[in-house]
Amino acid sequence: xxxxxxxxxxxxxxxxxxxxxxxxxxxxxxxxxxxxxxxxxxxxxxxxxxxxxxxxxxxxxxxxxxxxxxxxxxxxxxxxxxxxxxxxxxxxxxxxxxxxxxxxxxxxxxxxxxxxxxxxxxxxxxxxxxxxxxxxxxxxxxxxxxxxxxxxxxxxxxxxxxxxxxxxxxxxxxxxxxxxxxxxxxxxx
Numbered sequence: 221x222x223x224x225x226x227x228x229x230x231x232x233x234x235x236x237x238x239x240x241x242x243x244x245x246x247x248x249x250x251x252x253x254x255x256x257x258x259x260x261x262x263x264x265x266x267x268x269x270x271x272x273x274x275x276x277x278x279x280x281x282x283x284x285x286x287x288x289x290x291x292x293x294x295x296x297x298x299x300x301x302x303x304x305x306x307x308x309x310x311x312x313x314x315x316x317x318x319x320x321x322x323x324x325x326x327x328x329x330x331x332x333x334x335x336x337x338x339x340x341x342x343x344x345x346x347x348x349x350x351x352x353x354x355x356x357x358x359x360x361x362x363x364x365x366x367x368x369x370x371x372x373x374x375x376x377x378x379x380x381x382x383x384x385x386x387x388x389x390x391x392x393x394x395x396x397x398x399x400x401x402x403x404x405x406x407x408x409x
Contacts, residue, residue, distance in 0.1 A: 226398070226401050226402035226405050226406075227377055227378065227379035227398060227402065228353075228354075228355055228356065228377040228378075228402055229350065229356045229358070229372065229375060229377055229378040229379065230355070230356070230357045230358075230379050230381070230395055230398055230399060231332075231356075231357075231358045231359060231360050231372075231378065231379070231380050231381070232244060232358070232359045232360070232380075232381050232382075232383050232391075232395075233359065233360050233361070233362045233380055233381070233382055233383070234362060234382055234383035234384065235362065235383075238383045238384065238385070238388065239383055239388040240330070240331070240359045240383050241262060241263070241264060241330055241331075241359065242388070243383055243388055243391050243392050243395070244262065244328065244330050244357060244358070244359055244392075245262065246392035247357050247392045247395045247396055247399065248262075248280060248326075248328055248357075250392060250393075250396040251325075251326055251357075251396060251399060251400075254396075254400065256325040256326050256403065257281075257323070257324040257325045257326070258280060258281070258320075258324060258325065258326040258327075258328060259279075259280060259281035259316060259319055259320035259323075259324040259326075259327065259328070260279075260280055260281075260316055260317055260320045260324075260326075260327045260328030260329055260330075260358075261277055261278065261279060261280065261312065261313040261316045261317060261328065261329060261330060262277070262278045262280055262328060262330040263275045263276070263277055263278075263288050263330050263331055263335075263336075264276050264278060266290075273290060273291050273292070274287060274288070274289050274290030274291060274292075274293075274302060275287075275288040275289050275290075275302070275335065276288060277308060277309060277312045277313045278312075279312055279313075279315070279316035280316070280328055281316065281319065281320070281324070282316070284312055284316070285312065286305065286308030286309070286311060286312035286313075287305045287308050288304065288305060288308065288309055288313070288335055288336070289302035289303060289304045289305060289335050290302060290303065290305070291303075293305060296338070297338040299334045299335050299338065302335065304335045304338045304339075306338055306339045309335075309336065309338070309339045309342060310339055310341045310342070313336070313339075313342060314339065314341045314342055314345045317329065317342075317345045317346070317348075317349055318345060318348070320349070320354070321348060321349055321352045321354065324354070325354070325355065325403060326354065326355045326356075326357060326399065326403075327349050327352070327354050327355070327356045327357075327358075328356075328357055328358065329346065329349065329356060329357075329358035329359070330358060330359045331358065331359035331360060331361055332346060332358060332359070332360050332361065332364065332368070332369060332372065333359075333360070333361030333364045334361060334364050337364070337366050337368065343366075343368050346368060346372075347368070347371075350371075350372060350375070353406075355399055355402050355403055355406070357395065357399060360372070360373075360380070379398070381394070381395065
């Protein structure tokens with residue numbers, strides 16, 4: 221497979237709670253185990269007493285954490301029952317993505333969705349990531365609509381995988397294989 225045939229932007233989508241982040245983290249672990257450097261951001265839901273109360277942002281290379289959104293946050297853009305912490309998104313998420321562009325093999329973005337798109341800096345940074353030439357593995361919110369998401373989906377080097385109950389246990393293997401194909405082609409090209 222040549223570099224022009226390999227997809228560089230490998231994204232997951234699917235229903236809430238289906239396991240998109242879990243699949244993504246398995247891809248991260250698999251690529252790290254193969255010796256690739258991986259950086260970027262992951263959003264994880266936070267639960268209290270069995271109910272989802274918010275989402276944290278995790279920088280996958282430094283383990284720095286911050287709140288993306290929370291039900292009890294008093295200010296910030298509102299998305300559903302949550303208020304988005306744009307400051308934390310910029311300080312943890314955007315910084316992790318910029319660092320990934322500058323010095324890592326693989327960039328992780330979880331996710332491009334309504335909460336993250338509340339930050340203009342996040343949108344600008346995702347555009348830089350798209351133009352970086354680096355392998356990107358990420359998540360796109362299934363219902364989110366924006367010009368940035370439309371632009372991403374229209375790219376020839378974009379591939380979308382729908383996470384389902386039937387494929388979520390093995391989908392990471394397919395994505396790792398495709399990622400390694402791209403990375404191998406990129407080092408030969």
